[in-house]
Structures are given as C-alpha cells and as structure tokens.
Amino acid sequence: MVPSLETEGGLMQTLYDSAIATAIRESGTLFPWIESAHVLMIAIVVGTIAIVDLRLIGFSSHRRGARQLIVDMLPFTWVAFVLAIGTGTLLFLSNATGYYESMPFRFKLLAIFIAGINMAVFHLTAYRKIGEWDDRLPTPRAAKVAGITSLTLWILIVFLGRWIGYSYPLA
Numbered sequence: 001m002v003p004s005l006e007t008e009g010g011l012m013q014t015l016y017d018s019a020i021a022t023a024i025r026e027s028g029t030l031f032p033w034i035e036s037a038h039v040l041m042i043a044i045v046v047g048t049i050a051i052v053d054l055r056l057i058g059f060s061s062h063r064r065g066a067r068q069l070i071v072d073m074l075p076f077t078w079v080a081f082v083l084a085i086g087t088g089t090l091l092f093l094s095n096a097t098g099y100y101e102s103m104p105f106r107f108k109l110l111a112i113f114i115a116g117i118n119m120a121v122f123h124l125t126a127y128r129k130i131g132e133w134d135d136r137l138p139t140p141r142a143a144k145v146a147g148i149t150s151l152t153l154w155i156l157i158v159f160l161g162r163w164i165g166y167s168y169p170l171a
C-alpha cells in the first residue's frame, strides 16, 4: 500500500518525538558535534571520489593504474559513506518534520541515489574492460562520462546539503 501524506506526516512526528531526536534537539552541543562529524565524513567521501573521478577524466597522474587507485580509495569512501549516512540520519531525526518538508533535503537524497546508479553503470561498462586502459591516457569515453557525471553530482550534493539549513521550517 502506498503511504498517504497523512501517515508520512504521522511517521515524521513519531521520529521527531523519539527519545534520541529529543535528546539531540534539546542538547546545546550534540547537534553541532554530529554535524561536525557529518562534514568530516563528507570531506573524505567527496575527496576520495574526486581523486578517482579526476583519474577517470584523465586529468590526474597515471603513474598508478586506475584499477589500483580505485582499490586503494574505495575502503575509505565506503567507511566514510556509512558514517555520513549514520550522522546524517541523526541530524535528520532531530527535526524530522521540518527536514521532511525541505526540497533541498529531498533533492540531496535523490542526487545521492543517482550518483549510486552512475557508479553502478561505470562498474558494468568501462570498469569491466579496465585491463585495456588501466595505465593509459586518454581514458575511454565511458570512463570520462562517469567521472564528469560523478564529480558534478557530488558538488551538487554538497551545495544541496548546505542549502538545507536555509530551507526547512523551524520546529
């Protein structure tokens, strides 16, 4: 069954009223600490992704093969991404009813989802033939397109993340 707006509103209110959300909202220090951790994780996620994207586009040094660079960066990206989702969820809970109404928040989640699809497409296309271009420049067209799309999306995600703060109704 598709949830109606009314039940979604009820769910957001339940999340808002939860003990953890109330604790974050009412503490003077928890929100800024969690937000700082969120920003730190974002820096690692976007930083490591940008290193790979620039290599895919063909800007950065190709002394290290693309496959090796991806293998070296990915563990940092994934750990930081999981922690970014964890800290982002805690921030969201603290004002679920307000953030739920925020268009930049909705578009940010959508853009993260599209960035995931872009990554999957890259793995199913150019990455499958990486043996042919691993340490060569220029990189293939499919790798360039994946890199440019990813870089654009992650810059947009950071903009949307910062924009959230100016957009939601204050509880």
Ligand code: HEM
Residues within 6 Å of the ligand: 035, 038, 039, 042, 045, 046, 081, 084, 085, 087, 088, 089, 091, 092, 099, 112, 157, 158, 159, 160, 161, 162, 163, 164, 165, 166
């Ligand atoms: C790795 C992916 C993510 C990126 C790049 C990202 C980016 C950002 C940025 C740049 C900010 C502004 C921080 C500041 O100015 O102090 C922010 C804040 C925030 N993010 Fe994320 N975020 C990510 C994942 C998530 C997820 C998955 C959620 C929710 C489930 C989330 C929820 C929030 C919330 C609620 C805020 C606080 C907005 C405010 O009141 O200022 N984020 N994010």
